Every structure is written in structure tokens, then in C-alpha cells.
Amino acid sequence: MARVIVVKRKVLHFISAAFLLLAGTIAYYSWTGGGIEPVGGLPEGDRVIHMVTGEFESTTADGRKIEAYGWNPGTVFVEKDEKVKLVLYGVNGESHPFYIEGTTIKGEVRKGKETVVPFQSSKEGTYRIICLTHMDKDHSGPMIGYIVVD
Numbered sequence: 001m002a003r004v005i006v007v008k009r010k011v012l013h014f015i016s017a018a019f020l021l022l023a024g025t026i027a028y029y030s031w032t033g034g035g036i037e038p039v040g041g042l043p044e045g046d047r048v049i050h051m052v053t054g055e056f057e058s059t060t061a062d063g064r065k066i067e068a069y070g071w072n073p074g075t076v077f078v079e080k081d082e083k084v085k086l087v088l089y090g091v092n093g094e095s096h097p098f099y100i101e102g103t104t105i106k107g108e109v110r111k112g113k114e115t116v117v118p119f120q121s122s123k124e125g126t127y128r129i130i131c132l133t134h135m136d137k138d139h140s141g142p143m144i145g146y147i148v149v150d
């Protein structure tokens, strides 16, 4: 009889522990929303890479205003043969006509607008996205971004 009580108590402890483990797991997943998906959820279709047009401004010691436009982020990474969509959003600067070196891709990013560029390359390397208005420091540049394919 005493042995049956001990066994029943062990079973009860096991059931309690299993219940607590299950409750803890459910609580964890409801607090974290699952906790295992990357931020933004799993991608559907081509991966989207966002870049914006930005601007740096400063004044030199002799009172001269200087500025430079740039892509932000300035460098993005793409796998070889991966299809991506570059979504280029114009924030600073009215217009940025651009081309991507080594490709036939060209376009323009305008303030307040998104320009979507499909990009895919079977050749590894660094592809520069170059703004034609802001080519060098004398034209508020160089506004050059880097697409690294590897």
C-alpha cells in the first residue's frame, strides 16, 4: 500500500512538472510572438533591400558651407544569383539620376518617391551605384553606394 502511494506521488510530481513546462513554453511563445522568426517575418519572393538618399552638411572654420549626398546604407550585400529588389527612397536632394556600374541599370530617385530596381548578378564583385548629379566633392558628392555580390 505504501509503495502504491509513493508511485502515485511520483506520477503526480511528473504530471506537475510536465504541466509547468508546457505552461512555461506557452507563456514564452505568447510573450515573444514565437521568438524564432527574423524581424519582419519570413520573406516572400525577392528579398527587398532598402536604401535612402541622405545628406551631410557642415561649415568650415572660415564659414564656408560644405555638403555631401550619400546612399544609406552605403554598402549592401547580395548573394551570387540572388534576385533582390532595391527600393531606393528619396529623402534628401530633389533628384538623383543614377546608374549601376557594370550593368544596364539606370534610373532616377526623386524626393518623397520610391524607385524600385530589380537586381541580380551571376558575377561576383562590387557594383557601384553612382549618382550622376553628385559625382565628386565639387558637386556635393561623391554619392556612390556599393553592392557587394558574393
Ligand SMILES: [Cu+2]
Binding pocket: 069, 093, 095, 096, 097, 131, 132, 133, 134, 143
Ligand atoms: Cu545624388
